Amino acid sequence: RNMSESGRFNVYITRSDMPDVGVDQLRKECDVKLWEKPSPVPRAEFLKSVAGANAIYCSLSDRIDKELLDAAGPGLKVVSTISVGYDHIDVQECRKRGIKIGYTPDVLTDATAELTLALLLSTSRRLPEAQHEARTGGWVSWAPTWMTGPGLAGSTVGIVGFGRIGQAVARRVKAFNTARILYFNRSERPEAKEIGAEKVGFDELLGQSDFVICCAALVPETKEVFNKSAFDKMKNTAVFVNTSRGGTVDQDALIEALKTNQIRAAGLDVTTPEPLPLDSPLFKLKNCVVLPHIGSASIEARNTMSELTAQNILAALNGKDLPAELK
Ligand code: DGY
Numbered sequence: 001r002n003m004s005e006s007g008r009f010n011v012y013i014t015r016s017d018m019p020d021v022g023v024d025q026l027r028k029e030c031d032v033k034l035w036e037k038p039s040p041v042p043r044a045e046f047l048k049s050v051a052g053a054n055a056i057y058c059s060l061s062d063r064i065d066k067e068l069l070d071a072a073g074p075g076l077k078v079v080s081t082i083s084v085g086y087d088h089i090d091v092q093e094c095r096k097r098g099i100k101i102g103y104t105p106d107v108l109t110d111a112t113a114e115l116t117l118a119l120l121l122s123t124s125r126r127l128p129e130a131q132h133e134a135r136t137g138g139w140v141s142w143a144p145t146w147m148t149g150p151g152l153a154g155s156t157v158g159i160v161g162f163g164r165i166g167q168a169v170a171r172r173v174k175a176f177n178t179a180r181i182l183y184f185n186r187s188e189r190p191e192a193k194e195i196g197a198e199k200v201g202f203d204e205l206l207g208q209s210d211f212v213i214c215c216a217a218l219v220p221e222t223k224e225v226f227n228k229s230a231f232d233k234m235k236n237t238a239v240f241v242n243t244s245r246g247g248t249v250d251q252d253a254l255i256e257a258l259k260t261n262q263i264r265a266a267g268l269d270v271t272t273p274e275p276l277p278l279d280s281p282l283f284k285l286k287n288c289v290v291l292p293h294i295g296s297a298s299i300e301a302r303n304t305m306s307e308l309t310a311q312n313i314l315a316a317l318n319g320k321d322l323p324a325e326l327k
Helices: 020-029 043-049 066-072 091-096 109-124 127-135 164-174 191-195 202-208 228-233 251-259 299-317
Strands: 009-013 030-034 055-058 078-081 100-102 156-160 180-184 197-199 211-214 239-242 265-268 288-290
Touching (some): 009 020, 020 030, 020 299, 030 299, 043 066, 055 299, 066 091, 078 299, 100 299, 109 164, 109 211, 109 239, 109 265, 156 164, 164 180, 164 191, 164 211, 202 228
Parallel strands (some): 009 030, 009 055, 055 078, 078 100, 156 180, 156 211, 180 197, 211 239, 239 265, 265 288
């Protein structure tokens, strides 16, 4: 079973600054080895240190593929990620080897929906730009048409991906007295009725929405769905917000759409790559707000995510059902 000499299971954690609560739980029952820095473990180091692990506690910065699973060896029972997204994990390869996958759905839904609204309003009402003006002398008087942007009240909001987070966003958006909430999703969602959201086709959503919000998981079908043709179909006044994964967007096409005012503005919590290089044109555009992937970064959510990540590991190692297993 590749246990350590102490007869305890080996857990490898890919960075030093995972919230204490989960790590402490693991330390009670397992031998914990971690990358000693508060940054993602470099790939070569990861491949070396993961050897003999029974469990991996990772984040979305760590690619879990065939090579890494080989490096871990046959004692690996579970990969547990402190994220709801799992596009960094080769799910098929884990399945083939009988390795369980733990993730953190639900516990970050509220935090991510809150951030989505914050980003939407920051983008539409131009908060970073306005703060910059206030700090640098651009605020010379109250001015009637200065720093204006579109309001949510009476608008049509389109949500692409209507899972847990998309629905939580819809419920919040509704409180702003929007006229319509549209959604596009593979399947019809029964919850939509009570929320008052209408299922429409992707093109229809793009054409009718004043705000287009991407909450879809990154899977082959959603890769770069926001491409030139999608931006061309949006209103010139549309505000685009993405809090899912950068990979759902053709970023060059987005930059072009922002530069040419094909759309009004974009708010991005996720980009390609991450971190976004400082010389990215996105940082130079006034009509773009970029955040450093902080959707789930409420203190409460991150602590609960870390506990769930640890509990998924302990359950898998003890042969029990995982509290949140990716099936
Ligand atoms: C996730 O959970 O997938 C987010 O991107 C980070 O919390």
